[in-house]
Amino acid sequence: MSATADGGPFPRDAESRYFDAVAEAFVKLRGAPLLVSPADYQIAKRWHADGVPLSLVVATMDEVFAKRRARGAKDRINGIRYCARAVDAAWAEVRELRGPARREAASEPPVGERLAELAAALPERLAERNEWRQRLLALGGPAAAVEAALRALEDELLAAAEAALDPAERERLDAEVGAILYGLRDRFPDGELGALRGRLHRQRLRRLLELPVLTLF
Secondary structure: OOEOOOOOEOOOOHHHHHHHHHHHHHHHHHOOOOOOOHHHHHHHHHHHHHOOOHHHHHHHHHHHHHHHHHHOOOOOOOOHHHHHHHHHHHHHHHHHOOOOOOOOOOOOOOHHHHHHHHHHHOOOOOOOHHHHHHHHHOOOOOHHHHHHHHHHHHHHHHHHHHHOOOHHHHHHHHHHHHHHHHHOOOOOOHHHHHHHHHHHHHHHHHHHHOOOOOOOO
């Protein structure tokens, strides 16, 4: 049973079992024991109340730790709260998957400037990154036409990126999507889960490879 910083046990309700699972995953990722703080418990309590699937919390914390390792960070994370912003952002993205895939803007964006930002945001690990950058920078014309071209280019980019995944990455992606959908089964009508799977797959693939959303908006 998990304990608070003052030594008192948490009650064994569903909320606390959720927290125990979050804490266990966090300690495993951290690689060292951690005395849980009341602030960490309140964060997990909020996630539980908001209906954030445990699988999404764990997958996002894993991403946070993986990015730190990639940066060569040596110091240890000392609280679940370090991951709170990333988990909140991931849950917001999942909720937005129910609506339109892209936001529309009333005013025309600065096309050239935005394309340059997107090109610069393509990750180093992306195969043929320079070619993708050149294709982005070569787009031009009215914003509506460029946006349509970006949608087609993103479909092509995600397909190419997924084809280049190694077996371990592919297995991880499929497992994350399946686990998150299972955690959402009580939050979304059955009719929406099928459509949500495709969008969630794209979202998690984009997060795995740190690919930007190719849109002007």
